[in-house]
Amino acid sequence: MSGIETLQNSFETYFNHRHFPISPATLYNPLEEFLSNSGKRIRPVLCLMGNELFGEISDDAYHLAAAVELFHNFSLVHDDIMDKAPLRRGKPTVHSAHGESTALLGGDVMMVVAYDYINKVNAKYIKDVIRLFNQTAKEVCEGQQLDMDFEKLDLVSMDDYLHMISQKTSVLLAASLQLGAIVGGASDNNQQHIYSFGKNLGIAFQIQDDYLDAFGDPEKFGKQVGGDIKSNKKTFLMIHALATANSDELDLLNQLMRENPSDKVEKVLDIFKACGIDKWANELKESYLQKALSDLDEIAVSKVRKEPLMQLANYLISRDK
Amino acid sequence: MSGIETLQNSFETYFNHRHFPISPATLYNPLEEFLSNSGKRIRPVLCLMGNELFGEISDDAYHLAAAVELFHNFSLVHDDIMDKAPLRRGKPTVHSAHGESTALLGGDVMMVVAYDYINKVNAKYIKDVIRLFNQTAKEVCEGQQLDMDFEKLDLVSMDDYLHMISQKTSVLLAASLQLGAIVGGASDNNQQHIYSFGKNLGIAFQIQDDYLDAFGDPEKFGKQVGGDIKSNKKTFLMIHALATANSDELDLLNQLMRENPSDKVEKVLDIFKACGIDKWANELKESYLQKALSDLDEIAVSKVRKEPLMQLANYLISRDK
Numbered sequence: 001m002s003g004i005e006t007l008q009n010s011f012e013t014y015f016n017h018r019h020f021p022i023s024p025a026t027l028y029n030p031l032e033e034f035l036s037n038s039g040k041r042i043r044p045v046l047c048l049m050g051n052e053l054f055g056e057i058s059d060d061a062y063h064l065a066a067a068v069e070l071f072h073n074f075s076l077v078h079d080d081i082m083d084k085a086p087l088r089r090g091k092p093t094v095h096s097a098h099g100e101s102t103a104l105l106g107g108d109v110m111m112v113v114a115y116d117y118i119n120k121v122n123a124k125y126i127k128d129v130i131r132l133f134n135q136t137a138k139e140v141c142e143g144q145q146l147d148m149d150f151e152k153l154d155l156v157s158m159d160d161y162l163h164m165i166s167q168k169t170s171v172l173l174a175a176s177l178q179l180g181a182i183v184g185g186a187s188d189n190n191q192q193h194i195y196s197f198g199k200n201l202g203i204a205f206q207i208q209d210d211y212l213d214a215f216g217d218p219e220k221f222g223k224q225v226g227g228d229i230k231s232n233k234k235t236f237l238m239i240h241a242l243a244t245a246n247s248d249e250l251d252l253l254n255q256l257m258r259e260n261p262s263d264k265v266e267k268v269l270d271i272f273k274a275c276g277i278d279k280w281a282n283e284l285k286e287s288y289l290q291k292a293l294s295d296l297d298e299i300a301v302s303k304v305r306k307e308p309l310m311q312l313a314n315y316l317i318s319r320d321k
Numbered sequence: 322m323s324g325i326e327t328l329q330n331s332f333e334t335y336f337n338h339r340h341f342p343i344s345p346a347t348l349y350n351p352l353e354e355f356l357s358n359s360g361k362r363i364r365p366v367l368c369l370m371g372n373e374l375f376g377e378i379s380d381d382a383y384h385l386a387a388a389v390e391l392f393h394n395f396s397l398v399h400d401d402i403m404d405k406a407p408l409r410r411g412k413p414t415v416h417s418a419h420g421e422s423t424a425l426l427g428g429d430v431m432m433v434v435a436y437d438y439i440n441k442v443n444a445k446y447i448k449d450v451i452r453l454f455n456q457t458a459k460e461v462c463e464g465q466q467l468d469m470d471f472e473k474l475d476l477v478s479m480d481d482y483l484h485m486i487s488q489k490t491s492v493l494l495a496a497s498l499q500l501g502a503i504v505g506g507a508s509d510n511n512q513q514h515i516y517s518f519g520k521n522l523g524i525a526f527q528i529q530d531d532y533l534d535a536f537g538d539p540e541k542f543g544k545q546v547g548g549d550i551k552s553n554k555k556t557f558l559m560i561h562a563l564a565t566a567n568s569d570e571l572d573l574l575n576q577l578m579r580e581n582p583s584d585k586v587e588k589v590l591d592i593f594k595a596c597g598i599d600k601w602a603n604e605l606k607e608s609y610l611q612k613a614l615s616d617l618d619e620i621a622v623s624k625v626r627k628e629p630l631m632q633l634a635n636y637l638i639s640r641d642k
Contacts, residue, residue: 021459027466078429082422101403101469104425105462108399111432112458119451126447130440137433138342141426145348148422 011044030098043068043176050180060183067117074110136175143168170202197295204288210235226265332365351419364389364497371501381504388438389497395431457496464489491523518616525609531556547586
């Protein structure tokens, strides 16, 4: 069984080459550059782990790990255009460095090349792979659309937020695991459990993300605490606060969001604490983590094979940055 | 053997249903609307013809006809964002009616749904289909990038223009035919000839398009003649004029493009005529049409099976609007 770092390194070795033609350089060089400025490669690692759960890691798992990494990067390039984001992983985004048109086209080509990697997979798996990959791709786009739609609303229900954030982030984590499992020859039942594990883990991860933005230790967190609060972002925490605050707290919350005073973060955090949002968020996160672990429990393979996924769950959820 | 109109109608019957989920309606309804405002469905018709050349039209050919139509529409939606085009087929473009972000995401989803249709194809053909489809998709994106790159250049060589315009328009026509041929069980050799037929026909079609913009009959053409001249667009005609005009004509051409006087179209057309550009363009078009027909000749099926493609070539090339 391979740990996170081992798999990150093996994936890097496999992935570290040119993915696009040489010409036109105006289209392809920005993409090579963007891909080489790597993130944590969580999704490819999940794909390899989903595969190793059922046997030795196969070439097909590496092809699919590359496909999910390209899809993830495609979605980042296009999301950055929509969000007008100037920076990504500390460097200028594709559209801010090379123009929106090249970023748009470049994202399109990245998606096509993701299907090039899918097309390398053993023919007997390819239809199942494309079915899951496409379903996931559509859900990720839907999540992004819902996120934009929600920005225009004053109030979003917890159910709607949970649906949106699952589509936007969790389903790709879940699908990465299942894709690895498919080409590992996993049964339908095992595939469903590994998918569900990934989806619940993804939700726990997102709750953690929202929690850290409000209650993280600024020194460890690496970015300014309270960014979500400053921009009135709807998060697990804010949606629950708006649903549970008493009328005085609610008036104050709405006033703070409207007027954006300099002590807004501090005052919103006071309300969060008064409403017990920190405790609530930790319990919610814990409940999704438990759901995930119980899914993992249901997978019919020996316990030792599941260790890397347990380790990964702890790594993602216990992080403080 | 089925004629153009028969195939347009059969495709319409197959294609006339919902292609996207119901929700989120903010993402999917604009796409349904865009697809229903149909063009001539040339690419799906080519796919069906490429299939019928080798036997009875199969379900697989319809699936691929839908895939190329969705891919074509995806590229229109994204191109319209890049070109900041307000109208398409007489109606507001997706981005001008629903915002750039929805058009961007909507294009992405259309491409994914194109692969849903590809995934319906008989497993024995799927790898060849994806290989050709992906190669073509990349070339179309490259063509669009080169087109944007060329806008920033003063001078573009005929070879470079021919390469760009082939990628941007001809390869998808060629691939539509070959995709139909693949699922019709055509040999590699026949596949290459049908592809080459489509590519050369596409170039002839583009020359015709450039010609009509300059020399078309305004009453039949349906849009203002001289649009390309007004916007200093590099076309087959303009590139050849810049390469063959004498120094006086060249000075005048450059001055007209710089100063945009009210009689610019008229004066540029005078230079085109003095340089014999109209005759040259017709001859060039004719030479590509002949290349296309000689490719068709090489395909090892009975002559009667080729009739619809002869008819289509005449329809595309003899058109005056």
